[in-house]
Amino acid sequence: MLEQNSLVEYGARRVIITITAVFCALLEIIDTTIVNVALNDMKGSLGATLNEVSWVVTAYAIANVIIVPMTSWLSQQFGRTNYFAASVILFTVSSFLCGNSSTMSELIIFRFLQGLGGGALLVTSQTIITEIYPVEKRPMAQAIYTLGIIVGPTLGPPLGGYIIDHYSWPLIFYINIPVGIIATLLTLMYVKSPKYAEKRKASEVxxxxxxxxxxxxxxxxxxxxxxxxxxxxxxxxxxxxxxxxxxxxxxxxxxxxxxxxxVVELRVLKNTNLRIGVILSFIMGFGLYGSTFVVPLYTQSILGWTAFQSGMLMVPSTLVVAFMMPIVGQMIQKGVSQKGLIALGLFIFFLYCFFTHGIMTPATGGDNFFWVLMLRGLGLGFLAVPVSVMSLSTLKGQQIGQGAAFSGMMRQLGGSFGVAMISTYISRQNMKHRSDLVSKLNIYDPNVQNRLQALKAGMIAKGKAPNIAEKTALQMIDGSISVQSTILSYMDVFIGIGIMFLITVPLVIIFVKRSKNKVSLADAGGH
Missing domain, CATH: 4.10.860 (DNA Excision Repair, Uvrb; Chain A)
Structure with a gap:
């Protein structure tokens, strides 16, 4: 235990290491979403198709999920400090190369390398932050780390939108460089590496x-x-x-x-709390990235907002999460049941989905979203820290690093599953709702005829020929059917996500075991 305690830091050193690790995790997460709003500009300046430019997102995500499960093992091979510093350097250099790319192939290759550096930052940051706090303050350490994980996806779009509106897309990558240089220097100066078992020989790898x-x-x-x-x-x-x-x-x-x-110790999944935690991380990733994906899609495609406006809509909700984190951390430290907090968070997130389903119309404005997004923030606030703490609470020693890596990978995969399934579901449901609406639209219905005549008369009053006016009126009705079917698809998505969160509540109540020991998350990189 003495060796583990030697990693605990106090005073200014702890503050510096915490800020360094949080910023690195935040950089990684922001970079996952910040490029989404810049794809159009990249497409124009690099002369690429939409299919080609979407690889900028895909390459990063693939590199992320490949490296996350290997971080614990790589830390042991090269030493925590060296591995973390090398990851920051790779991320920073790749950011510079991404911004400097003159062809789409170059950008995709450098983006993949950036993802390899970035994926390592996530799990290693969590490990470092956890280790430098004494055992009784570790729930607070998890709260600080998780704040970066939740805030990142929300900050990406408005920050990207602002840069695209006022500057050009390479700046999205260049802003990482100063933070990366400072983080590298602080890592080498302040972050300690735990004592590891001997490195594996090449034949044992x-x-x-x-x-x-x-x-x-x-x-x-x-x-x-x-x-x-x-x-x-x-x-x-x-x-x-x-x-x-x-x-x-x-x-x-x-x-x-x-x-x-x-390279990945699967036996650690015998632990019930970790198994439940991994499932919850997947569901949280699904809900967090899924809802972060749908709301901007809705505000931009239906309400005609800019990327910056729709990104800013999510900020108050994120501030609620930031406000909740330390409070929930303190509650866990004082012995409040993690199981109860998780169940409450899942139920509140269900309510957010239920109420969002209820307010969606073509005329819904930003004000209508304010309170439901507050509920989202509240739900995530109750969920994120307890899930992190509970997952690792009954593990010991090097199992903790493996547990953190599993949770990180499943959150990433949950987000990927969420976005993939939701985009497929929306396009399928869209067609279904459209055919349902069209089948109910009888051209001989007096209401339909009156609506058509009113639109046609409006067009004629604006000086259009009667045949053109009729064609335009039919196009307007068709457009309104498209909008309605899209909104109905988004409503279905929210109900689906809400039900998934609701049926997880009994799973948590029945299966999560209360940890008898104080949560000791030391040396998550394993030794």
Missing amino acids: DWLGIGLLMATVGSLQYVLEKGQEEDWFSNTGIVVLTVTAILGGFFFIWRELVFKYP
């Missing part, structure tokens, strides 16, 4: 496990990112990669269970 892991999660992430665009299983590439992901996953699990020094 699980090369096959690493290859299978990369093939499995890389293929899975590609299928999730590109499935809808490529029309899912009617595309040969998607079929091949789906089979690769399934077979790769099967052989990866087999390899990790039989190899003496596995």
Whole structure:
């Protein structure tokens, strides 16, 4: 225990290390969403198609999910400080190269490298922050870390929108450089590395496990990112990669269970709290990224808002999460049941989805969203820290690093599943709702005829010829059907996410065990 306590920091050192780690995690998460609003500008300046430019997002996400499960093992191989500093340097240099790219191929390659550096920052930041706080203050440490995880996806779009409106897209990458340089220097000066077991010899390294892991999660992430665009299983590439992901996953699990020094220690999933925590991380990723994806889509496509306006709509909700984090951290430290807090958070998030479903109309304004988004912030506030603490609360020693890596990977995959499934669902439901609405639209119905005549008369009054006026009136009715069917699809999404959160409540109440020991999250990198 003495060795673990030697990593605990006090005073200014602890503040500096905390700020460094939080900023690194925040940079990584912001970079996941900030480019979304810049894709149009990149497309124009690099002469790319929409399909090509979307690889800027996909390459980053694939690199992320490949590296996250390997972070604990890589920390042991190279030492925590060295690995963290190298990840920050790779992220920073790649950011510069992304901003300097003159072709789409260059941008995609550098974005992949940026994702490899960035994915490592997430889990290692969580480990470092947890270690430098004494055991009794660790829930507060989790609150500080989780704040970055929740705030990041929300800050990306408004920050990106502001930069695109006032400057040009390379600045989205260049703003990482000063923070990266400072973070590297502070890491090398202040972050300590725990004592690890001896490094593995080359013959003991699980090369096959690493290859299978990369093939499995890389293929899975590609299928999730590109499935809808490529029309899912009617595309040969998607079929091949789906089979690769399934077979790769099967052989990866087999390899990790039989190899003496596995790159990912799957046996840690025998722990019930971690298993539940991993499922909850997936559901949280699904709900967080899914709702962050739908609300801007709705405000921009239906209400005609700019990226900056729709991004700013999410900020008050994020401030509520920021306000809640330390309060929830204190509650856990004082012995309030994590199980109860998680169940409450899930139920509040369900209410957010339920009320959002109720307010969606073509005329809904920003004011209508304010209070429901406050509920979202409240729900995430009650969820995020207790899930983090509960997942790792009954683990010991190096298991904790593996647990943190699993949670991180599942949150990322949950977000990817969420966005992929929601975008597919929206396009399918859109067609279904459209055909339902059109079938109810009888041209001989007096109400329909009156509406058509009124629109036609309006067009004629503006000087249009009668035949043009009639055609325009029919187009306007068709447009209003499209808007209605899209809104109905978004409403279905919110009800679906809400029900998923609601049915998770009894799962938490029945299966989560109360930790008898004080939550000790020391040395999550493992030793």
